[in-house]
Amino acid sequence: MKVALLEATPDPEEVICRAARNDYMSEYGAEQSFADVMADIDGETLEDRKRTLISHLLDHGHFGPFEHAQATFHVEGMSRACMAQLTRHRHVSFDVQSMRYVAFDDVDPAAVGDGELVVTPPSASDPDWIGRNQQGGAVDEETIEKREDVFGNAVERAVADYQELLDLGMPPEDARFVLPIGTKVNVVMSLNARMLMHVADMRAAADSQWEIRGMTEDVLDLAAEWCPITFEHYEARMKNRKNRLAP
Numbered sequence: 001m002k003v004a005l006l007e008a009t010p011d012p013e014e015v016i017c018r019a020a021r022n023d024y025m026s027e028y029g030a031e032q033s034f035a036d037v038m039a040d041i042d043g044e045t046l047e048d049r050k051r052t053l054i055s056h057l058l059d060h061g062h063f064g065p066f067e068h069a070q071a072t073f074h075v076e077g078m079s080r081a082c083m084a085q086l087t088r089h090r091h092v093s094f095d096v097q098s099m100r101y102v103a104f105d106d107v108d109p110a111a112v113g114d115g116e117l118v119v120t121p122p123s124a125s126d127p128d129w130i131g132r133n134q135q136g137g138a139v140d141e142e143t144i145e146k147r148e149d150v151f152g153n154a155v156e157r158a159v160a161d162y163q164e165l166l167d168l169g170m171p172p173e174d175a176r177f178v179l180p181i182g183t184k185v186n187v188v189m190s191l192n193a194r195m196l197m198h199v200a201d202m203r204a205a206a207d208s209q210w211e212i213r214g215m216t217e218d219v220l221d222l223a224a225e226w227c228p229i230t231f232e233h234y235e236a237r238m239k240n241r242k243n244r245l246a247p
């Protein structure tokens with residue numbers, strides 16, 4: 001899977017600070033320089049003041065100002081299983097690659113078992129991989145070879161059958177019914193910094209599945225470049241806290 005930052009609020013932490021300061025100023029902030037807006041906040045430099053205010057907001061659960069900073073990410077090659085998990089988050093906007101207008105008729109079914117078109121879970125080839133709620137432990141080499149065979153054959157056959165249905169004139173949006181839930185999809189998603197922290201609370205957590213957890217970590221790395229004070233603070237002081245409301 002690949003994750004890229006497509007577009008984002010250009011100076012997110014100035015917007016967050018201006019929004020937060022607005023709540024406590026009698027003056028109209030838009031007609032003041034950012035330095036003037038931040039003058040009453042502790043710190044030697046403007047950067048220090050931003051850090052003071054943002055840390056204070058996050059430590060005190062004052063999350064509203066973080067809704068003004070928005071980012072759009074482009075994800076390549078997540079499984080449709082992972083997409084079903086991600087799209088449960090209702091304050092995120094999505095565009096999802098269509099299986100009506102995109103037909104995977106040029107994919108070689110023989111390459112599907114090697115990761116073409118369908119995501120291969122690590123447990124298909126790693127004998128030591130143990131699922132979170134799995135009763136058994138690691139398996140031997142013979143078992144893992146069988147797993148690899150069964151998984152590879154199943155996905156190759158599914159794609160070959162899908163392509164045969166296309167050749168028989170079935171519409172792509174109907175032929176897709178035989179494709180595996182691991183079939184890859186490209187997704188564009190937009191969300192604000194507050195929601196990003198909420199998604200990370202739930203999806204970077206240890207009980208989340210490896211694929212969405214990996215995607216979330218990639219999104220967090222990009223967010224730390226885009227909105228550094230906020231996401232450095234999130235990483236250091238908030239990540240892995242117990243989510244209180246869901247699931």
Ligand SMILES: Cc1cc2nc3c(=O)[nH]c(=O)nc-3n(C[C@H](O)[C@H](O)[C@H](O)COP(=O)(O)OP(=O)(O)OC[C@H]3O[C@@H](n4cnc5c(N)ncnc54)[C@H](O)[C@@H]3O)c2cc1C
Binds near residue numbers: 090
């Ligand atoms: C490890 C894991 C396992 C899961 N297993 C399952 C499962 O087996 N089955 C299943 O169905 N789901 C499952 N989920 C999905 C989970 O239950 C949530 O539906 C999903 O993560 C969306 O998160 P959210 O509820 O915080 O809502 P979001 O859409 O992310 O909304 C963010 C917040 O906004 C508020 N909010 C949004 N909409 C409403 C509303 N209508 N009313 C009130 N408050 C609202 C809530 O405070 C919510 O926390 C799982 C999630 C995880 C992380």
